[in-house]
Amino acid sequence: MTAMTGSLLDDLYREILLNHYRQPRNHVAIDSPTCSADGSNPLCGDQVRIDVSIEGDRIAAISFSGSGCSISQSSASMMTEYVKGRTVAEARAGVDAFQRMMITAEAPGLDGFDDIEALIGVAKFPARVKCASLAWKTLEQALAGEGGAVTTDERSTEHV
Amino acid sequence: MTLTATPDSGARLPFDITRIRRDFPILKREIGGVPLVYLDNAATSQKPVQVIAELTRFYRDHNANIHRGVHTLSVESTDLYEGARARIGAFIGATDPHEVVFTRNTTESINLVAHAWGRKFLQAGDEVVVTEIEHHSNIVPWQMLRDERGIVLKYIPMLPDGTLDLDEARRIIGPKTKLLSITAMSNALGTIVPLEVLIPLAKAHGATVLVDGAQSVPHMAVDVRTLGADFLAFSGHKMLGPTGIGVLWGRMALLDAMDPFMGGGDMILNVNMERSTWADVPAKFEAGTPNIADAIGLGAAVDYLSALGMDEVRRHEIEITDYALRRLADVPGVSIFGPMDAQQRGGVVSFELEGIHPHDVGQVLDTHGVAIRTGHHCAQPVMAALNVPATARASFYLYNTTSEVDALASALEATTKFFGMGG
Known part of the structure; x- marks a missing residue:
């Protein structure tokens, strides 16, 4: 591997990301969630389910389950860690900040977002932005109380 | 020249x-x-200089619309387009080049059959048999026809090693089977399907057979004279040709009996305010200005493959x-x-x-x-x-x-x- 491609890959797969992939946080089911949503990324088969337990205006507990690539699963793990204990409004702001980061490749500088900023390298890989965004979009859907399913692929089928 | x-x-x-x-x-x-x-x-495959040069040559030296002009460029373009059809036909062993219909790709070829043949000749309860290893393009058109017409869609299952369960195929293909629509090679696993077993099974029950040749025609000799199928669909871009050009080969009697796929220019014999009459095959299925340059490019691709x-x-x-x-x-x-x-x-x-x-x-x-x-x-x-x-x-x-x-x-x-x- 050349030095250049090595650093490009290291930008994408930062150590903290691989850490979350190997040891996902909040990956155990919670009892009687307040709201839930399922998300999928048909392009690479990523699937994630988010269960949220809300007490007052705070996210008291959250869990994710599913399977997929390291980007989608580590992003889900980091997302749960970030929103746990925060208010619903803060969580929604986090979703917005994350989606903006995927477009601008600039760190939002939010409190508690440090680990998540490791995903900034994903913005350089347009094909992977959908993977990284999946859990966040699914959280947004769950918080909207609409349940149902979200997808990060706008096309209904792809062609080989 | x-x-x-x-x-x-x-x-x-x-x-x-x-x-x-x-x-x-x-x-x-x-x-x-x-x-x-x-x-x-x-x-998709990469393209040799011979195909790239042929595209450039067409646009640089001959470009005109086909089948309607009396001027020299239109005649040249028509000759090149029809010449490509003839060579592509010869490549798959077609005895009549008019049995070669140009489409955009395999997907459009299969949809053409589902619309123009399926809607006319399939009725509620008729069975269409596909396999578990099909590409979505040979599943979805039949699901759509099922929802529209009440046909029954059946799948020959896959065994754990990626081959088809032929015992099950013998049970599934029967007197109600009106169409066997089947891939020659799985795009996901590479499995080569034993068409020499399955096509005679379907034919024994009088069924029509469509072969999805998207993965076979680019990679092995395919001859419609020995294949035994009634339709063969494939794409140009997977066989060194340009994107946006594909082929549906069909037996003339079937193509002739089918209704058009789309209405428009170049597919009619006569139009008046009340009704139109259809042009002959293959023009009946090639409404509007076709993909002239890429058909010619596919002709060059077929020449390259034939030479090898x-x-x-x-x-x-x-x-x-x-x-x-x-x-x-x-x-x-x-x-x-x-x-x-x-x-x-x-x-x-x-x-x-x-x-x-x-x-x-x-x-x-x-x-x-x-x-x-x-x-x-x-x-x-x-x-x-x-x-x-x-x-x-x-x-x-x-x-x-x-x-x-x-x-x-x-x-x-x-x-x-x-x-x-x-x-």
């Missing part, structure tokens, strides 16, 4: 891989400083595939899906790398210049049967070499190392 790209002399060139690779300029590309290793041929000989192409791909099956089996953590005998599979090797999602595998491989496909390959029923969300897929063509397989194998070893799996 001759307007055909290459005289069809039947002369064969020796299968010289070095010379062949020189014909494909893109193979000289580097990806991030390392040489490109293009192993995504089941998705499809049996030689197949022989080369068996060699590469056999090497890949053995080489990849030696890479720690690799599991290969589908038949392990290169004679039973086309140049497609689907696999997984233990503990690493296929999408991550494809990403790391790209930094080594190795282009493979990852995902469900538009064959989600196959993924469901294998119980995997996705696979990584390397697919070969006539310009690939065993040293490129070695590059894939070392890149996979580096991937495992990168993710810290197995040290």
Whole structure:
């Protein structure tokens, strides 16, 4: 591997990301969630389910389950860690900040977002932005109380 | 002045891989400083200079609309377009070039049959038989027709080794079967389907047979005179030709009995305010200005393949595939899906790398210049049967070499190392 491609890959797969992939946080089911949503990324088969337990205006507990690539699963793990204990409004702001980061490749500088900023390298890989965004979009859907399913692929089928 | 790209002399060139690779300029590309290793041929093939030059020559010297002008350029363009049709027909053994209908791709060819033949000749309760290993393009059109017309869609199941359950096929294909629509080779696993068994089964019950040749026509000799099918669908871009041009071959009697696919110019004999009468086959199915340049480009691609000989192409791909099956089996953590005998599979090797999602595998491989496909390959029923969300897929063509397989194998070893799996 050349030095250049090595650093490009290291930008994408930062150590903290691989850490979350190997040891996902909040990956155990919670009892009687307040709201839930399922998300999928048909392009690479990523699937994630988010269960949220809300007490007052705070996210008291959250869990994710599913399977997929390291980007989608580590992003889900980091997302749960970030929103746990925060208010619903803060969580929604986090979703917005994350989606903006995927477009601008600039760190939002939010409190508690440090680990998540490791995903900034994903913005350089347009094909992977959908993977990284999946859990966040699914959280947004769950918080909207609409349940149902979200997808990060706008096309209904792809062609080989 | 001759307007055909290459005289069809039947002369064969020796299968010289070095010379062949020189014909494909893109193979000289580097990806991030390392040489490109293009192993995504089941998705689309690269194009030789002969095809690229033919496209340029058409636009530079001949371009005009076809079938309607009296001027010289229109006559030349018509001759080139129809000349390509004739050579493509000859390539698949069609006795009548009018049986070759130009479409955009295999998907459109299958949809054409579903619309123009299916809607006219299939009724509620009629059975259409496909297989579990079809590409979505040979599933979805029939599901749509089922919802519209009440036909019954049946699937020949896949066995764990990626081959079809022929005992089950004998039970499923029966007197109610009106159409067997079946792939010749699985795009996801490379499985070569025993058409010589399945087509006679369907024919014994009087069924019509459509063969999805998207993965077979580019890679092996296909002759409609011995195939026994009624329709053959394939795409130009997977066989060295341009994107946006495909073919539906059909038996004249069937094409003749079918209604048009789309209405418009070039497909009519007469139009008045009340009604229209249809043009003859194939014009009836080619409404509007067709993809003239790319049809001509596909003609040049077929000339290239004919000069090499499809049996030689197949022989080369068996060699590469056999090497890949053995080489990849030696890479720690690799599991290969589908038949392990290169004679039973086309140049497609689907696999997984233990503990690493296929999408991550494809990403790391790209930094080594190795282009493979990852995902469900538009064959989600196959993924469901294998119980995997996705696979990584390397697919070969006539310009690939065993040293490129070695590059894939070392890149996979580096991937495992990168993710810290197995040290």
